[in-house]
Amino acid sequence: MLARRLTKTGIERFEDFLERLKESPTSRVPTYALTDERMSEAVDLKIHVEPIQVSTRMEVAEHVFRLLRRDPETLRIDKGFWCWLSLFWFNELCPVVHGERSPGDQYRWIAELDSTRRAYRHLLAGPYQIYRAHRDDPDRAKALLCGPVHQQGELLAQIASRPSLVTCKAVVGVATQLYFNAQTDRIVRGCSGKGPGSAKRFADILSQLDLTWDLHSLTTDELMKLLPAEFDRFLNRQPKQRQLLLIE
Numbered sequence: 001m002l003a004r005r006l007t008k009t010g011i012e013r014f015e016d017f018l019e020r021l022k023e024s025p026t027s028r029v030p031t032y033a034l035t036d037e038r039m040s041e042a043v044d045l046k047i048h049v050e051p052i053q054v055s056t057r058m059e060v061a062e063h064v065f066r067l068l069r070r071d072p073e074t075l076r077i078d079k080g081f082w083c084w085l086s087l088f089w090f091n092e093l094c095p096v097v098h099g100e101r102s103p104g105d106q107y108r109w110i111a112e113l114d115s116t117r118r119a120y121r122h123l124l125a126g127p128y129q130i131y132r133a134h135r136d137d138p139d140r141a142k143a144l145l146c147g148p149v150h151q152q153g154e155l156l157a158q159i160a161s162r163p164s165l166v167t168c169k170a171v172v173g174v175a176t177q178l179y180f181n182a183q184t185d186r187i188v189r190g191c192s193g194k195g196p197g198s199a200k201r202f203a204d205i206l207s208q209l210d211l212t213w214d215l216h217s218l219t220t221d222e223l224m225k226l227l228p229a230e231f232d233r234f235l236n237r238q239p240k241q242r243q244l245l246l247i248e
Contacts, residue, residue: 001034003047003067005080006087010039011110014087018106025100029090040084045071049085052092056185058138058145061131064124076132082111082125093123093149104150120160123149130160133167140169140220143176146185154192155179158203164215165206173220174227175202178234188234196230 010033020027033039054060075081086109094103111125112118120126134141160166179191194200
């Protein structure tokens with residue numbers, strides 16, 4: 001099917017459906033809105049969209065990035081397009097489990113692109129924007145793109161909600177070195193909370209460093225050396241992890 005965008009009426013119908021799911025988890029997905037002329041309209045770029053089978057945020061990001069590789073920077077900021085794509089893939093992203101669906105908050109499906117606090121939480125636009133910002137080396141962003149599609153932890157909240165941080169190569173690179181476990185493809189334990197070395201502390205330290213350093217001019221190694229000793233417990237974990245990988 002060729003991709004389209006939901007109109008104001010279509011977005012409202014999608015919002016109504018998501019609200020209905022709270023009371024009636026077996027409500028039918030309004031897929032008719034995908035092609036109904038009152039609820040959706042064509043986009044300038046011809047993009048063929050098919051059902052997907054993805055399980056991680058990285059897989060979602062890679063797939064959407066390939067779809068939009070010819071986009072002249074218009075669809076990526078088009079709320080109607082992201083809403084249409086979310087509806088088109090709703091069955092894959094929010095499958096029926098034990099007879100019910102659990103979609104979570106609406107902003108996971110209805111893109112709030114003008115809100116730095118919520119834009120990254122969209123299940124499709126969020127991963128895509130992070131991947132696009134680090135398309136020269138997507139592995140750099142593994143800490144922000146690992147794990148199941150619906151899991152959005154503390155690290156993501158602290159980094160992705162701040163445009164100046166999520167687009168900074170050094171910041172994202174350090175986050176991956178500190179908090180990403182390559183063996184499990186997950187965030188390491190101890191990242192959440194407010195304690196020493198946590199994601200919250202990482203963001204606070206970055207805010208302090210940003211007053212005297214141009215974070216975007218630093219390399220990952222240079223930024224790592226500026227972090228206080230409280231982060232050593234995460235940094236010291238990495239050599240052991242790499243050694244285990246070599247042994248295997």
